[in-house]
Amino acid sequence: MSATFYVAGAVAIASTAMVISRRDAVHALLYLVVSFLSLATVFLTLGAPFIAALEVILYAGAIVVLFVFVVTMLNPGSQETQWRRPRAWIGPSILTLVLAGELVVVMARGEAPQTGGAVTTPREAGLALFGPYLLGVEAASMLLLAGLVGAFHLGRKT
Amino acid sequence: MQDLLWLVPGLPLLGFLVLSLAGGRLSRPAMAAVGTGSVGASAMVATLVALGFHEPFRQVLWEWMRVGEFAPTIGFRLDALSLVMILVITWVGFLIHAYSCAFMAGDAGYRRFFAIMNLFVAAMLTLVLADNLLFLYLGWEGVGLCSYLLIGFWYQDPANGRAARKAFIVTRVGDTAFAIGLFFLIAQVGTLDIEEAMTRAGSISAATAAALLLGGAVGKSAQIPLQVWLPDAMAGPTPVSALIHAATMVTAGVYLIARTQALFALAPVVQTMVAVIGAATLLLGGIGALAQRDIKRVLAYSTMSQIGLMFLALGLGAWPAAIFHFMTHAFFKALLFLAAGSVTLSLHHEHDIFRMGGLWKSLPISFATFLIGAASLSGMPFVTAGFFSKESILGSAWERGVGWWSVALVGVLLTSLYIFRVVFIVFFGEAKTSVAPRRDVLLTLPMVALAILALVGGWIPIPVGVFEPHVGVASVVSMAGIVIAWSLRAPLAFPGVDFDGLYERAFVRPFLRLANAVGRDPADAVSFGPAWAAATAHRLASATQTGSLRWYAAGIVFGGVVLLAVVLWW
């Protein structure tokens, strides 16, 4: 079980690194799918099959498809070659390395309990959603509606 | 009769108010009538009061203010000293006013002139009648203001304005010392009532108070070192000079010291200082008078010198003699100014004595009156008023030591020297200018009246003391002076102490430099500081608003990093 977690985690990190460093948006998107799928595996190892399924369907499915649409619509080529110089990576990398270091320190500081290993079924998740978190669900639905309207409005050819 | 005392300063004040508030509707003769008449009426009232005078009394009009124990009044006090003063001031003032009616005829500022002259007389009368030092100070400053206005009467000429301001500011320096003296007295004895303060004065450090009052007296009376304003004060019309020099203003210092005699008596050091200042001014004024070309400036230096003589007497404790000399001086100095004025009027306002000459024939009245004045000034024995008062001062100087006496004697010699030099230069020799004699009864009558006073004034009994005249060395010396004067008719020039230049360098220029330096108000930097900080902060803050999304994101990350670091390692 834990071996699966580590392998999947390693794949996720590697593929994410590829996403941000690819020149071609389509290649990056493919790596993104890999990243999402490996994360879905991680979720499975954490006992969250429902979330793993949603990860695959919504992230690797819907969102990436949206990206693909846009990339194909715009077909931007690779303008970024002339923008991208190695130097541009130095600052952000240092900054995020520091941040990551700090985060790791924070994580490692506390006691290191094991996850329970118990599987949280979709049923449990659903009951929680429509029980104590009902208001949150409603808010999320409003947000999605707003996103819909906003995207529609922005996307119109004016 | 005595209740009318308040009318003595009140009538000239009324004259001032009438002239300044309603004067626009008056005709010129009416203006002259109001101006002269108010002073004349005041002189009559003063005489009436004098006739009924037995013993000192006060007349309190109302309480000026009351703060705790300190309660000065608007009130008058008449005693022998102030009686002499008001009689001289009102009568000499009246004669000068009458003279002015003719002298100023044709001047555009006729009404203004009489209004200020009336105010001047009112202020001076307030000064000498006040029963407390604060009210006295009111008159004191009023005199200063009026002298400013009258010296700068012909305001169109900036030089006159400069002379006027110089007079006011220099005397104000002295006045400030005077005011501090008043603060000192309030703090020490708690009252400014002259009688009470004098009786209580024993309990305080009289020297400080006396020295501070002396500061005021030195300023007003143009004594060294504050004498610089007086020669320039000749910028005003001649009647003004007569009024300032003879009866009012410059004698205020003499009056003040005589009035606070008790205080000075308690402070021998300060009293000696008075004598030293007087002696120095006596000699300096006499020498200065020898070097002048302007007839009015000769008289101005003469005034300085004669007031110095009075100060000398005051410093020697002989205040009755000083007041006696004040009286005779008022007569003959007013006479000299008026006579000089009539000369210049006939010579188209020519003031240079070396461009005059041989005038005795063409201007006989001016000549005669000027001669009488000069004789009185130099103290001709028996026939002149000046003889009596000078002899009494010399007599008291003799009592105090031969040193003081010999200084006074030199002063006497200088006096007859410079004044008869002027007589010889102006009225004898050959004529140098065309003369257009102005004959006006209003010009002549006051001169004649004053000439009589300058001759017989010495016989007037005055209530401050009795003086026994005796012919002494002084008379001989003064006769000798006349003889020497005949041989000194050429222009003289000798280096003196340049007080004007000294003050210019020591005070005026540093003040102007300071004013120029701070004129733009460097304290504004206080507001520039925060303003600059705000502007800089704004510039810095707006520089971060690059509009670049990545820059903003980096900012957020940076903030997160720092916050986390703080949380981690604090």
Next chain:
Amino acid sequence: MVVILGALLLGGLLAWVAERWGEVWPRGVALMALAIAAASSLVPSWRGEVAWPWIPRLGVGFHLAVDGLSLLLVWLALFLGFVSVVVSWREIKERVGLFHFNLLWVLAGVIGVFLAADLMLFYLFWELMLIPMAFLILVWGYGDRVRSALKFFIFTQASGLAMLVSIVALAVFHARTTGRLSFDLMELQGTPLSQGAARWVMFGFVAAFAVKLPAVPVHTWLPDAHTDAPTAGSVVLAGLLLKTGAYGLLRFVVPLFPQAAAEAAPILMGVGVAGILYGAVVAFAQTDFKRLVAYTSVAHMGFVLLGIFALNPMARQGAVLQMIAHGISTPALFIIAGALQARLHTRDLREMGGLWAVAPRMGAVALFFIVATLGLPGLGNFVAEFLTLAGTFQMRAWMAAVAAAGVVGAAIYALSLMQRSFHGPHREGLVMSDLSVREVVVLGVMMAVLVGLGLVPQPVLDLAGGAHVGP
């Protein structure tokens, strides 16, 4: 008391509305409101107290009270209100209604400041007078008026905030000891404060009042504001707004912090003396009529500061009298400056000279107020300065002596002002009309008041003497 404030506030609104009926209407309404206020201020029965609850939860009450000092200043305010309306009769042509609205609201704020006996209410009025005043400069001013109005606003507002902090701090300290939150002046008096706390709380008050007074070196808003304000604005500014600073020192700082005030007295007296001398020197160097007069205000208010912190009854009386006398003499000089500006379209002294020849009446009136400024005996300013210095002398002799040197400085700047404007050679072509009847009446009344203050100051001293000030 409420009638006075109500009449002014409502009158202001009405004057604004009345603009549409014609130009004279707002002026008439303003005069009417002032007349009502003045009449009610003369009724003795109003001299009681008004104490209504306002925000009870915070212990803030609508508490107005009056004593001799307040009464004097309220009368001064109403008098200068009349003067302002009359002198702006010809000067203000645009937005007449709004002008009178602002004017009356400033007056209401000032009077409220003089009457408030609750610190929060006091602060409210303090701010109320500030904003319309800034508008008076901003809309009807001259020259660089935006900058001046902003400078005025920022200076007073920033220092006012310091005072607000102090007010709240004082109330909190009071609540800690007594357990009751209150902003009432009477209750807050005698609040026990530690030495350090008293110093800091007092500092907040002093900051606000010193800026308003103004004391050197935070006076720099004053010359700009005066120079660019319309005449009525200068009148109100010099005559009243500066007095609120002095009033605050007398009413709040000294009674609330007797200990700390006594400690700080030498410093504040030193500031006062510095103001006297500095104001005199800087005034002399000015070439703008109004600016020169503005700096004389700095010097005169230095006397007030000196008198207040001499902590001596005589000096305090002098300071109060100085507030009144300065409240008459300086506005009068601003009126003359305004009259000159209206006729010559300049305030530059270098372009004037010899004006006596064309306008003798104006010259004489100007002379009167100039000699009042230099402290001539017989006029109100002299009695004030004399009492101040005499009282100071009893406490700190040398300070009074140094301050007396400022009197010489006053003579220098005052006479140079006279010389450069009305004396000196008259220039060809510099023609103007003399004072109109309207101006003569206004200035004549002011002259009479000054002479009255100078010769019979006792009623004023009695009123101020009974005032509830000082420890």
Next chain:
Amino acid sequence: MISTTHGLILAAVLFALGLTGLLARRDVIFVLMSIEIMMNAAGLAFVVAGARWGRPDGQVMFLFILATAAAEVSVGLALILALFRRARTLDVDAANRMRG
């Protein structure tokens, strides 16, 4: 039986990688992708925490994040379209008209 610490560290590393992409890339599409990665990482942290306690709350939070991400990406992509139409570029640095 997975160490919570390791799960959280994985989330932190993914988050940092997303952030690097956000800061370093100028192409808007990559920026948007980086944001998706970061949100995903945040969701992972929630799920790890939920698994630690055996409670569904972490998963619920993941669902909310998912909803937010979906809305965000739709609006974001619409914005990209609008930007591209207007500026003919996908360079974020070109959209700097709100400079102070």
